[in-house]
Amino acid sequence: MSSKLVSMREAIAAHVHDGDTVAIEGFTHCISFAAGHEIIRQKRRNLTLARMTPDLIYDQMVAAGCAKKLIFSWLGNPGVGSLHAIRRRTEPAALAAGESLLEIEEYSHHGMVGRYVAGAHRLPFYPLRSYSESDLPKVNPLIRKVASPYGGEEIWAVPPLNPDVTIIHAQRADAEGNVQMWGLLGCQKEAAFAARRVIVVVEEIVPTSVIRSDPNRTIIPGLIVDAVVCEPYGAHPSYVQGDYDRDNAFYREWDVISRDAAATEAWLQEWVYGVEDRAAYVAKFGADYFTQLTPPPAPSGSVDYGDYR
Amino acid sequence: MSSKLVSMREAIAAHVHDGDTVAIEGFTHCISFAAGHEIIRQKRRNLTLARMTPDLIYDQMVAAGCAKKLIFSWLGNPGVGSLHAIRRRTEPAALAAGESLLEIEEYSHHGMVGRYVAGAHRLPFYPLRSYSESDLPKVNPLIRKVASPYGGEEIWAVPPLNPDVTIIHAQRADAEGNVQMWGLLGCQKEAAFAARRVIVVVEEIVPTSVIRSDPNRTIIPGLIVDAVVCEPYGAHPSYVQGDYDRDNAFYREWDVISRDAAATEAWLQEWVYGVEDRAAYVAKFGADYFTQLTPPPAPSGSVDYGDYR
Amino acid sequence: MSEQRPASKSELMVVASARALTGKRVCFVGVGLPNIAVNLAKRTVAPEMELVYEAGVFGANPARLPLSIGDPTIVTGSTATVSMHDLFGLYLQGGRIDVGFLGGAQIDRFGNLNTTVIGAYDAPKTRLPGSGGACEIAINAKEILVIMRQSTRSFVQTLDFRTSPGNLGGADEAAKIRTAQGWGGRGPTGVITDLGVYGFDDDGEMVLRSLHPGATLEEVRASIGWEIRIPHDVPATPAPTVEELRLIREELDPTGAYVS
């Protein structure tokens, strides 16, 4: 098979276009900040940003002017508080002169998962037992009732979500894009299968033989992957199970920075526009910074697949 | 947590009753023949036997008079041919005097998977893109059309299947019933979550610490498990990835045995009624028999979860 | 031990919440106070309890107090780490969760919750996080416990937005709709605040069940935006034990980040 290994610059240039619907997924774990920052550097505009939890990365992308719309289920700085850049684009009183409100399309967690599942399974809708007597369907006409063909019962449905591009981060992949990850799996598999194009970012490129030694660990096959980027620490300040911890101090720091539009812009200038790529970002922190985020090992142990010949 | 470890005799006595809907799942891999044989020995009657691929185990249970109905998607001896005992109960010309035809409820593979998924997710139906212009919905009124709430399109649906008891076999579990397996996963997770009661049969009981060292490998939590049975070689003549190979010679032998009702009965007398339990069945084969089915190792390798404290 | 300082309001909330979990088996954990409460319960009144995190973890055994709902410490050493599709579909909607903890910016007398907006949805005064998993937890967990600090801004006559349904307009309506629409649970059963513990009466309306040490009925009334039902003899919430406070202060939140 042919290698899909490219730089982040190449991956974003080739696969993320103005006006696209982009899903950078990963629930707290393995969020591709490296991809988000490169999208900011390449000045993509009018993106529809889909993500269960927009987290800091979408706050930064919104602050940088990349987004026209958000599709999400929980809008916050997890464990800390608000996403202030996004709030400035969603609360009329906080809106700066010349800015417009972001479009908002809002679900619950199960609903967002269901949208990706429907997209990935090529289903016209995904049924679920949520939304009953909630006001969410009143403000989101895409949340609809569906009648069961087995009785009078009506439950709720969400429509498929098929992003133009889904970007995920993981521990390892081979050059063809066969991806293995462990720890929180979020909805990455479903978001990737639902997408028209997939960019995979990993801490480490491994030989295909490593992937094939534990095939149950594979969450996404190279078949659906368009680009593979090797980007150590590419998920910082989020984390990669076993590789580095969440930089909780930065999550708290962002709460302060992002309250102020000028401070936010200054941060983007220094840490996004001001660095060429993720390697430069990592170098700017210094190696010691990441050493203190590295946990001692907790090995899974090995299982035996058996050599059947 | 309290141990759920019991003998197979106790597990079947406590959890499988006459008239129950029973699902012994496992797609070629990890089929609990040990449980099926104990159900035969305990002379359960009028069971509805659900399974994607009835395989030899349901052929044997039908021959032994346990079943009144089959729910399935593919009825055969995989890689060999027909299930002759079941054919004798489904083809009027082959029916013995005094016997009645089995009730038949038939789906496709995706449909059977969908039935378990709906049962496990507590959904009133599962939508899928199958059955269009097939005759299957004509002979199974439970396969119905469902209208998408997002446009004129109609697709197909199957109803939930909630077995009274699901029985699965796996490589390992702890005494609480946290189950880990690798290799073909079939629909065991969904069939177990859909069931009212769950019996887990494993090759090996491991300390909970082994389970907790690789939590992504867990397919079923002890929470939904009622009984744990340790039964080495309990899946023979099917196989357990890494532990032993499929006994293809027996699958071919069954094709000969099962063509003849008397030979089938003689086989049941010798290998099911004539042995007290699975340990006696294994002993009757002799240790060497299983040694030749044991593959050389093919280790998965270990991954690192990180010790976060 | 004799030097132990008195319980703070946060500590009173945590201890009362932990006790509400007595004998419970499977609890959907939120971060912050619920997280500490659940971990306290596991060490005291509910040793067999399994912690479920919406991020996809069942049987978590965190070696440190998780800061976020998806902290890596909830994964390492857990019984099962699964996709969110499985977590929300098989575990929550499938009916395997006994207790879900919720909070919110606003609650009404029937335990309905708002975590979406203050003000109009299209032009909010304050944009809140939204549902996350709250809407489906409210519908599908077998029962709901709410943890919130009292104030007339949060205990309101009318919600600005109903994110997560509670007892709707009252017990009768709620019972009918739960059956008709196949909800998995019976809705809110308790509200634990900084001043007291509340239950729900036969009308489905919130009622004071016990008053925390140091709190007064006047404080209770003054911080609730409707006329709260208060029975004649309201007992005092039993004070935290020495051991409960020790566990919180020394093991669960040694830096006092949450319970101060």
Next chain:
Amino acid sequence: MSEQRPASKSELMVVASARALTGKRVCFVGVGLPNIAVNLAKRTVAPEMELVYEAGVFGANPARLPLSIGDPTIVTGSTATVSMHDLFGLYLQGGRIDVGFLGGAQIDRFGNLNTTVIGAYDAPKTRLPGSGGACEIAINAKEILVIMRQSTRSFVQTLDFRTSPGNLGGADEAAKIRTAQGWGGRGPTGVITDLGVYGFDDDGEMVLRSLHPGATLEEVRASIGWEIRIPHDVPATPAPTVEELRLIREELDPTGAYVS
């Protein structure tokens, strides 16, 4: 090599099937002849092909020829081993399968297939295995190749049961229904038998495309239950190469269990 014995009918089928996979990327494999054909194609005309087994394996790399569709050898060394929910939902229904191989007890002129019963459904003369994954493979794989031996019992005027839809009553009807009902694929594109290779014409009806070495048009006509469409100049199927036969006989089926 000069001693190589002539190709058997099974070998002709396998070689023709393998060649039909030229350049294909993702193939849903059945056991028996399709399995050998696909493995031959991977070694000759389609080296980049990924083998998908309905049992839940993507990118299989079997070290021996699998006897059953769920042989452990398809798992060890595969790229991904997944649940059947994922295999049928994400891979097949999701539109990731280029070619599906099907066979059956009966096929009609439009490539519709029966694998369910001979005789009446409720009182069958012969109870066949049923659909398995065939019904959804027929609908969702981008194209379908059929491998079957010819006889008037199997190439029939009218199916006893339509398990898996092909071109229905003809190309126009099939095209309309595929669009209206959102099928993922375009249905059958080839039928490979022991006598020849067939395609489908603009009417959606089976038509002879090439005649295997040694087979005659008389044999073809005599073993098909309808008047098969045969163009004026039917070419001969190019004979198996020395290397193709060597691969089958020495590597893929050394015991001759399938291709004898």
